[in-house]
Amino acid sequence: MARKASLSGFPEWLPQERLVELHVLDSLRRTFELHGFSSIETRAVETIGQLLRKGEIDKEVYGLHRLQADEDPGAPDQDKLALHFDLTVPFARYVVENAGHLAFPFRRYQIQKVWRGERPQEGRAREFTQADIDVVGDGELPFRYDVELALVIVEALAALPIPEFRLRVNNRKLAEGFYRGIGLDDTAGVLRSIDKLEKIGPEKVSALLQEELGATLEQAEAALKLASIRTEDTSFVEQVRALGVSNELLDTGLDELEQVIAEASRRAPGRVLADLSIARGLDYYTGTVYETVLVGHEQLGSICSGGRYDALASKGNRKFPGVGLSIGVTRLVTRILSQEFAAASRQVPTAVLVTLANDDSWSQAQDVAEQLRLRGISVEVAAKAEKFGKQIKYADRRGIPFVWFTTDNGDGTLLHEVKDIRSGDQVAADPELWSPPAEDLQPQVTAVGRQD
């Protein structure tokens, strides 16, 4: 990536970079669909009222106005439009609006751009793509989906050309139950402090807990001990029990997290861990919380986060609890490209360039191209009968592996030949039968130097 975005925070890819992004998007779609998730998209805009319903983030939102602002100058602010900043809030609105048309539990994936007016930095853009999966129930949603989504997301990430990753899982009930059990009732406040652990360290968090939340030293130390527990198997249960705190919510949380880790450690050993320091900022999570780091690239931040939310969407008395995760596609692709984790085998979809012997043969060359395309081969036809060397150079510059020559034998028959410009091999070929080797049919995106 020698280039810089011409607008800071709004990355754009060259064609060969876009092939890597497309590979990531196609791979995610494939995994999600294999697990029965339906595609939906929501509009890019929401009303400001809708976006701010759950509090937070107003400073990061891009509002919209028509340049010729003749319309509704007096419209209430909450009815004005703004670009969505994630896909969860729009999805919740979509579920409520279309509840009568959806089959619950409803499984959907959603891959779209979102916008945040934050200061751009490495791994944080103003326009970026997220890939979300969620399952939403009508009234209730079995806990098993919290287990399943961890498995799906591990499979989705494992199929990408990225380094090894760790899905860290925690449970809000576990943490909140524990805090209550030691006598700290402002559980949201404790979570907010614990969330700063990685940034400011345990001593400062302890001070925060004591100064801002009135915790005793013992309470602060117990909260920090909980946050220090991190296991690849279900042994975290015993470690928590050893802290000697008892609380009903804590028991529920322990049981839930144990279910996730038990199944995940069996299916994806080493990739999923119980990490009792994970807090996740957003306050709509009510149980399981997930976040994911790339091993060796932890400073990039979480590449995939989410959790269980029991009250994000409701319609009158009807509640739609859900669980979901969101992959930061642009963050991943930016890293894949900057670190050259993967590359495309050529710049263009084209596998064959049909050359022209003379300018009148263009239509005949189109016939050849048509025959090849019937077998799914991507073909371009030269636009001008330049010297063959120049036509071959056209192919070479784009990484097109094959060029096709048609020669008039002079007796009304045609001689077709195809040349592999990498090896120089040239053979006679029938446009109705010839196909390139499977690996040359489409640009291949392959991982370079993956460490697992």
Added chain:
Amino acid sequence: MARKASLSGFPEWLPQERLVELHVLDSLRRTFELHGFSSIETRAVETIGQLLRKGEIDKEVYGLHRLQADEDPGAPDQDKLALHFDLTVPFARYVVENAGHLAFPFRRYQIQKVWRGERPQEGRAREFTQADIDVVGDGELPFRYDVELALVIVEALAALPIPEFRLRVNNRKLAEGFYRGIGLDDTAGVLRSIDKLEKIGPEKVSALLQEELGATLEQAEAALKLASIRTEDTSFVEQVRALGVSNELLDTGLDELEQVIAEASRRAPGRVLADLSIARGLDYYTGTVYETVLVGHEQLGSICSGGRYDALASKGNRKFPGVGLSIGVTRLVTRILSQEFAAASRQVPTAVLVTLANDDSWSQAQDVAEQLRLRGISVEVAAKAEKFGKQIKYADRRGIPFVWFTTDNGDGTLLHEVKDIRSGDQVAADPELWSPPAEDLQPQVTAVGRQD
């Protein structure tokens, strides 16, 4: 479509409708890639200065502002951001910015949302998807690309589940040369009047030409005669010649249009016509212009338009002439859905639901699912061991064709069976070997009652 968008002009699809849209998008991508077009995307925002560089359309643009507008209150208006209203202007900017990294002639497709603050109506949304193809040259671009793009777009449209269509082609040089040849030098003005032909009829256009452009009755009638010519073959050339006008630019235009129609009428007889009334509003077109109507749905407006532009993009003295077309995907999909031209065979990607005999068998059911997915079969696992009738109903409501049962034989072995819930047939099956019939593997989107 019983539902109405909750925000007028911002359509959203239900999962089964989205499958139709995905089918259209996938089909377009496939055709474009078969013809060697590379995918790119540009950011959704441009600076206002960039968007208005070519005049026109300022009233339709959505400007952006951060809700907490602490940043650059004094930034010049032209540096402020707005959502793009088409993909041509952003593409021109992209080409100029990345010229050093692209191989010319550069062929790209671009499928993205665009936004216009127009009054919503049937066939016109405020947020909609366009699918563009363009070829751009460095300095010059052979005319043959004008011919090729007509062929590609016909192939792309013919693969969609839509009624028969007509690609109408004209040439600005032909029209301008003709107008000059009869002594009307304000050719842009004449084009603007002729553009209103369909809306206001020939008499009012004649009056406009005379009153606003100072044309004589004879000149007005000659211009209208030219606009009345419409042929499925190259006979338009003779009809124009018969009007007895001579002009060099007219000759060039006639020759160019003849090339397009000669090749297209051979490859796509009846689908492409010379229509000398086509003007296209945008003033950056300099030669070929295209537009497309659905037969029987002409009032929907053009579903695919474009043309040749010789001066849209430039970098100092370096010019990047191009030719391209843009398909109105949302307009098409809205029509496909409202007229039920096509439907998806089921709501979800899922082909098989693996049922649970009891709650402890979930992990075992995941094993079965994993084996099936290895062969590309989309599988869901039931979340709860409800009565089989209820589990089957889950599948039935979503159109999932197969349910899978695993029974413990009591001797440590398992009996696997799969049931086609449409026929009721149930057979023993091996999770390592069984696959559904090819037509059940994925949701099929099929044209209903297509008239060709």
